[in-house]
Structure formats: C-alpha cells, structure tokens
Amino acid sequence: xxxxxxxxxxxxxxxxxxxxxxxxxxxxxxxxxxxxxxxxxxxxxxxxxxxxxxxxxxxxxxxxxxxxxxxxxxxxxxxxxxxxxxxxxxxxxxxxxxxxxxxxxxxxxxxxxxxxxxxxxxxxxxxxxxxxxxxxxxxxxxxxxxxxxxxxxxxxxxxxxxxxxxxxxxxxxxxxxxxxxxxxxxxxxxxxxxxxxxxxxxxxxxxxxxxxxxxxxxxxxxxxxxxxxxxxxxxxxxxxxxxxxxxxxxxxxxxxxxxxxxxxxxxxxxxxxxxxxxxxxxxxxxxxxxxxxxxxxxxxxxxxxxxxxxxxxxxx
Amino acid sequence: xxxxxxxxxxxxxxxxxxxxxxxxxxxxxxxxxxxxxxxxxxxxxxxxxxxxxxxxxxxxxxxxxxxxxxxxxxxxxxxxxxxxxxxxxxxxxxxxxxxxxxxxxxxxxxxxxxxxxxxxxxxxxxxxxxxxxxxxxxxxxxxxxxxxxxxxxxxxxxxxxxxxxxxxxxxxxxxxxxxxxxxxxxxxxxxxxxxxxxxxxxxxxxxxxxxxxxxxxxxxxxxxxxxxxxxxxxxxxxxxxxxxxxxxxxxxxxxxxxxxxxxxxxxxxxxxxxxxxxxxxxxxxxxxxxxxxxxxxxxxxxxxxxxxxxxxxxxx
Numbered sequence: 001x002x003x004x005x006x007x008x009x010x011x012x013x014x015x016x017x018x019x020x021x022x023x024x025x026x027x028x029x030x031x032x033x034x035x036x037x038x039x040x041x042x043x044x045x046x047x048x049x050x051x052x053x054x055x056x057x058x059x060x061x062x063x064x065x066x067x068x069x070x071x072x073x074x075x076x077x078x079x080x081x082x083x084x085x086x087x088x089x090x091x092x093x094x095x096x097x098x099x100x101x102x103x104x105x106x107x108x109x110x111x112x113x114x115x116x117x118x119x120x121x122x123x124x125x126x127x128x129x130x131x132x133x134x135x136x137x138x139x140x141x142x143x144x145x146x147x148x149x150x151x152x153x154x155x156x157x158x159x160x161x162x163x164x165x166x167x168x169x170x171x172x173x174x175x176x177x178x179x180x181x182x183x184x185x186x187x188x189x190x191x192x193x194x195x196x197x198x199x200x201x202x203x204x205x206x207x208x209x210x211x212x213x214x215x216x217x218x219x220x221x222x223x224x225x226x227x228x229x230x231x232x233x234x235x236x237x238x239x240x241x242x243x244x245x246x247x248x249x250x251x252x253x254x255x256x257x258x259x260x261x262x263x264x265x266x267x268x269x270x271x272x273x274x275x276x277x278x279x280x281x282x283x284x285x286x287x288x289x290x291x292x293x294x295x296x297x298x299x300x301x302x303x304x305x306x307x308x309x310x311x312x313x314x315x316x
Numbered sequence: 317x318x319x320x321x322x323x324x325x326x327x328x329x330x331x332x333x334x335x336x337x338x339x340x341x342x343x344x345x346x347x348x349x350x351x352x353x354x355x356x357x358x359x360x361x362x363x364x365x366x367x368x369x370x371x372x373x374x375x376x377x378x379x380x381x382x383x384x385x386x387x388x389x390x391x392x393x394x395x396x397x398x399x400x401x402x403x404x405x406x407x408x409x410x411x412x413x414x415x416x417x418x419x420x421x422x423x424x425x426x427x428x429x430x431x432x433x434x435x436x437x438x439x440x441x442x443x444x445x446x447x448x449x450x451x452x453x454x455x456x457x458x459x460x461x462x463x464x465x466x467x468x469x470x471x472x473x474x475x476x477x478x479x480x481x482x483x484x485x486x487x488x489x490x491x492x493x494x495x496x497x498x499x500x501x502x503x504x505x506x507x508x509x510x511x512x513x514x515x516x517x518x519x520x521x522x523x524x525x526x527x528x529x530x531x532x533x534x535x536x537x538x539x540x541x542x543x544x545x546x547x548x549x550x551x552x553x554x555x556x557x558x559x560x561x562x563x564x565x566x567x568x569x570x571x572x573x574x575x576x577x578x579x580x581x582x583x584x585x586x587x588x589x590x591x592x593x594x595x596x597x598x599x600x601x602x603x604x605x606x607x608x609x610x611x612x613x614x615x616x617x618x619x620x621x622x623x624x625x626x627x628x629x630x631x632x
Contacts, residue, residue, distance in 0.1 A: 119435065122472045132474045134467075135511040146503065150511075151450075154470035156438045158448045187462065195451040195466075 003276040003312035006040055013048040016041070017056055020049070020064075029068045031302040038081055039309035043273060046081055072265060072303040079269035080310065085120035086128065088113065091266065092121065092153070093129055096140040103145055103231055105266070106137055110152035111238035112245070115159055122153075144185040144228045151194035152235065158197040168203040169211075171196070175204070176212050179219050184229055193235065202240055243275060247282035250291065254298045264299070264307070272310045280311065319592040319628035322356055329364040332357070333372055336365070336380075345384045347618040354397055355625035359589060362397055388581060388619040395585035396626065401436035404429065405444055407582065408437065408469070412456040419461055419547055421582070422453055426468035427554035428561070431475050438469075460501040460544045467510035468551065474513040484519040485527075487512070491520070492528050495535050500545055509551065518556055559591060563598035566607065570614045580615070580623070588626045596627065 011019070016037050023030040023037075041049065053061040065077055079087055088109050095105035109121060125133040134154045141149055171192050178186040192204065209215050220233040237245040246267050253263030271279055283291040292313040299307055327335070332353050339346040339353075357365065369377040381393055395403055404425050411421035425437060441449040450470045457465055487508050494502040508520065525531050536549040553561040562583050569579030587595055599607040608629040615623055 119472075126472075126474050126476075130474060130476050130478050132472055132511060132513070134471065135474065135513075138507045138511045146507075150507075151466065151470065154467065154472070155450065156435075156442075156448055156470070158442050158446060158451065160442075160446050162446050191454045191462075191466075195448060195454045197448070197451075 001275045001277040002273045003280070003310065004040070004042060004272050005309075005312055006042055006045070010041070010045065011037075013045070013052040014056065016045075016049045017053040017061075020053065020061065021057060024064055024068050031069070031073065032305070034065075034069075034077065035302065035306050035309055038077060039306055043084055047083055050081065072299070073301065073306060075262065076265045076269060076303060076306050076310075079265060080272075080306075083124075084270070084273070085117065085124040087269065088117075088121040089124040089128055089133070091270075092125065092133055093136065096136040098140075101140065103141065103149060104234065106149050106153060107231055107235050108238060108245075108249075110149070110155065111235050112242045115155070115157050118153075119156060145231070147185050147187075147190055148194070148228075148232065148235065151190065155194055157195070158200075160197065161199045162197075163199050163203040165203060165207075168200065168207045171204045172208040172211060175208055175216065176219075179216070182222065184220070184232060193232075193239070198239055205236070205240060243278040243282045246271060246275075246279045247286055250279070250283060250294075251287060254294050256298075264295070268307055268310050276311055317591045317593040318589045319596070319626065320356070320358060320588050321625075321628055322358055322361070326357070326361065329361070329368040330372065332361075332365045333369040333377075336369065336377065337373060340380055340384050347385070347389065348621070350381075350385075350393065351618065351622050351625055354393060355622055359400055363399055366397065388615070389617065389622060391578065392581045392585060392619060392622050392626075395581060396588075396622075399440075400586070400589070401433065401440040402444065403585065404433075404437040405440040405449070407586075408441065408449055409445055409452065412452040414456075417456065419457065419465060419543075420550065422465050422469060423547055423551050424554060424561075424565075426465070426471065427551050428558045431471070431473050434469075435472060461547070463501050463503075463506055464510070464544075464548060464551065467506065471510055473511070474516075476513065477515045478513075479515055479519040481519065481523075484516065484523045487520045488524040488527060491524060491532065492535075495532070498538065500536070500548060509548075509555070514555055521552070521556060559594040559598045562587060562591075562595045563602055566595070566599060566610075567603060570610050572614075580611070584623050584626050592627055 019033060019037055023033040037049075038046065050061045053059070053064075057064075062078060062081060065081065066074065069077055079091075082090060091105055092109050094100045095102040110118060113121065122133050125131070125136075129136070134150055137153050138146060138150045174188050175192060178184070178189040183189065193201070196204065205216050212219075217233050217236055220229055220236070223229055234245060237248075249263050249267055253267070267279070268276070280291045283294070287294065292308055292311060295307050295311070296304060335349060335353055339349040353365075354362065366377045369375070369380075373380075378394060378397060381397065382390065385393055395407075398406060407421055408425050410416045411418040426434060429437065438449050441447070441452075445452070450466055453469050454462060454466045490504050491508060494500070494505040499505065509517070512520065521532050528535075533549050533552055536545055536552070539545055550561060553564075565579045565583055569583070583595070584592070596607045599610070603610065608624055608627060611623050611627070612620060
C-alpha cells in the first residue's frame, strides 16, 4: 500500500552519496538529481546513504540539504530523508513548541502509528531531545487537551485482534452516556479511547452505532467550533479509519482551508512508505480528482516534483 | 550490588534440567536439590534451563514446579524462576485483579524499574495477557489512584543525568503550592512526578527541601490514614531512593505489620539480581539486625533456605 517506487537496480549507498555531493557542488543546486535519488529510496536505503555521506564528507547529509534547499521543497526533502522514528520525534517536538504548537500532529502520531513504532518514536525522542515525549506533551498542554494527549502519546496498545464483546457493549454504553451528558473529557471516556486495542475499540464503536443509531463521530459534532471536540473526533477517526482521516487532512491542506499549512508535506512524508495508496483511493473517492492532479494544481516547482515522485506519479 | 552467588563452574543447562527432573521424581520432592540449582543461576541461565527442560521433557518447568511445591516456598521458586519482565508482568496482572489487587505493587514496578525494563514488562504483558498493562490498570482503578497509576505505568522517562535548574525551581514551587493546598492529586503535581526524569525530579525535590525547609515526604504525612497519600509518598521514595523504600517494605513484611503478606517474597525475587546488597545495608542500618538473621527468625523450612540462598547467606 506504499507508493514509493524504488528502481530494480539500486546504486550503492556510496554512489548515491557521491551523486548527492555533486548535486550540491558548483554554481546552483541540482534539485532534479536530489529528487531522482532520495525520492526513490526506502527508509533503510536512505539511512545507509546518510551514514556513508557522513563518513565520506564529514558532514550530516541533513545539514547539507538544509544549506542547499529552501522553503517547502527543503521541508519535504528533510522530513522524507529522516528515519521514520526520528521524523516523528522531530514533528512531535515541533508540535510542543509555542510557535509551532499543534495538538493535531501529536494526536496523529499517537493514534496512527503501530504500538511498536510509537515506542520507537519515544526512544528517538530521548536520544535527540534528552527528554521524554510525554514530558514535553504534558508540559506544553493543559486542561482537556492534556487529559487526552498525554495518555495517547504514552500508550502501548495491545495489537492482537481478540475482541471481548461483553466489554464492547458495556463500554459503548459508557461512551454514549458521557457523550449524552456532554462530558467529553470524562475520565472513563478517555480511559476507553486511550487504552483499548484498536480491534476492541472498533467492536465497541460498532456496537455504539448499532445500539444508539448514530456513529460516534456524528454524536461528537454537537459544537463544530469546539477545538477539543474536533480533536477528539479526529482521534477516533485515526484509531479506526486512518486513511479517511488523512484524506481529509490532505483535502483541507491542498485547498488551503485548513489551519495546518504543513499538512500536505507532513502527510506525504509520513505515509508514502505506509498506506499512501489507500489514501489516494480515499482522496479520489471523495474529491473526484486524483491526488496527483490536485497536488499538481496546488504546488509548483521542485516541491511539486518531489511530492509527485513520492506518491508514485509515473512521470515524476 | 546483586546478592546472587553463581558457582564458578556452572553445569550445562541440560545437566541442570536433568537434576531438576530427578528432584521431582520418586517418592517426595528433593527441595534441597531444587534450591541448590535455581537459587544459584542468573536470569539468562534460568531461561536456558527452562528452554532445555521444555524441549527435553515436553513440559514447562514452571508447571512442574507448580505441581511439586506448595505455599510460600512454591511462590518464591516460581517468581524467581520467571524471566524478570515476565515476573513483573505476572505480579502487575495479579495486582489488578479484584482478590489480589495491590496498588503498591503497580507503583513499585512503575517507579523502581529502569525505563527500558518497564517497557519490557509492557511487552511481556501483551504477550502473556493479550491486553496492555495500562489498560488493566486503568480499568481496575479509579479516582486519585487511577490518576496517579496510569501515567506511572505508561511512563518512559528520560534516563540521562542532565538537569535543568530553572525548571527544578519552578516545579518545586508548584509542588509546594499544591501540597500546601492539600491538592495531592492536582494534575500539575501528577504531571511532574510521572513525566520528569529521575535526575530532574531529584533536583526538584532537593530544591524543595532547601527552599521550603522540609523534605517533601514529610509534608505528605498530613494524614497518615489516607491510602492515596501513603501511595504518593511511597512513589516519591521509589523514584528517588528505592533501597530505603524496599527496606521499609521488608521491615513491615517481616514483622507482619504490613498489609502486604507477599512482600518479603516479592522483594527478594525482584531485587536479588539488582540491588539486594544495598537493601541489606539499609536494613541493617535501620533495624540493627542483619537481614538474613531477621529472615531466619521469621521464615522457616525450605522457604527460609531459598530466601537465604538468594540474599547471599553463605551457609545456604
């Protein structure tokens, strides 16, 4: 379900490093060469290129890219080149800082990564920021947002598909009660959403739908201006149907209606090696225009070329 | 700082497995033989013995021990034989069950294990119980206990020794404010205690002591009958000075004054390979009697022999 296209014969990491070095040298930067290499290597290959580059030229490849590139193109290339766990740690850290604070990014990382991958992010966060992820999230949030986000980023959900139907029924009832009372940050509601396995939650929410006549996300639309309620609803979507969530983020990002200007870059960088094919399907289904065409209309230059290459556009 | 004594020449795992099999056979069980083997093998060696035993005799060694042994002796041998992460997962699961519920055990595991070891416990919990640790803790606790215990068991604290002194001062002030207001479960107090690194917390609590004239644990003695307050105080002790905490658990356990009848067994099984030597020092300092003599007076039979062998008593 990934859209990454890696050539059948891949150059060695040292050849790639050498070509990248060439792209940086001389008068002007060869952006096309950078795209032709980095946009067509998987995470393990990019990691090796970064290692060999540092060994050969005594400089971190990311530093070199940072010096050579600018604006949106720079951001997508840097994010993409990072190791997935490091990238998420970087995005999460940015999301806890005052000027770039973004609860959605934190929620997205916590709810759409596998338990193992989320733990890798927490390890990468220690290594890079000398702090824990939950420590920064707890420190930089407050009130209902903190109550939801800290357990989300600290979770290590069970990933088996066993489901307890009796529990699903009783917890669907609790969720319905709390939502009816508008107690959207009640500790029992938070407990259920932040600790149960995705399979168990799915059974609970299906029962909710069957028993109470509405999907839960519909019942959470009581106040469309409430930022916490929007985040809660999005968290449920991420936990149960993430392709749909990402489609919506892309739709709002591309049409510049969303508040999250880096959304397009982030979703592409983080989903290309995971489920971008599924997201493209959802996008087409909802917007009647293929994602690559929508991006081509919205973005331009090297930024556009990089995005299209990553989502598997064949001419890129 | 471990008290485990492993012989210089260790028999092969298959020899050990064979000897254990012999100890189970015939009329009566040879408890002395079991002690002479298991009490003198480290975690890696016990794991191999268990593997070889299962391969050779088609039965889990733990099942065999369970059939052959009884009461306190059975419990110490079983707990000890388990892999440390599996053992903690087992103890934590027991502590979330109604009849054996014990918030202290949960707090102890969450606060005295390293971040990496606590994560291993969470992995072992998935594997054995098909659920997550935090899921069971959240489900089986409520109110202030839940507010404290869920973030504690979900934590993955940074373990470097970097300290931010400005933060230590500001957070010492927050802690003092909340304690003065008797807001012992205030979200800020919980945040600080459950997310900061042990080094950072230590700096904060030292500043608390310097600035406000009392150690924090003293200020938490306002109501000695309050179970939550006692747990909170113990959590701080575990995070900052665990040998002292374990000394106290042993003291109350041995003198049968504590409510936790399995304390002696648990502390010995979990600390022998970690810091039992330090705990013995603390014990002697506080009780004027060496731990081995106190145990010899309190326990008897094979249970006593096993405990003494584990804590490094030379005649055992």
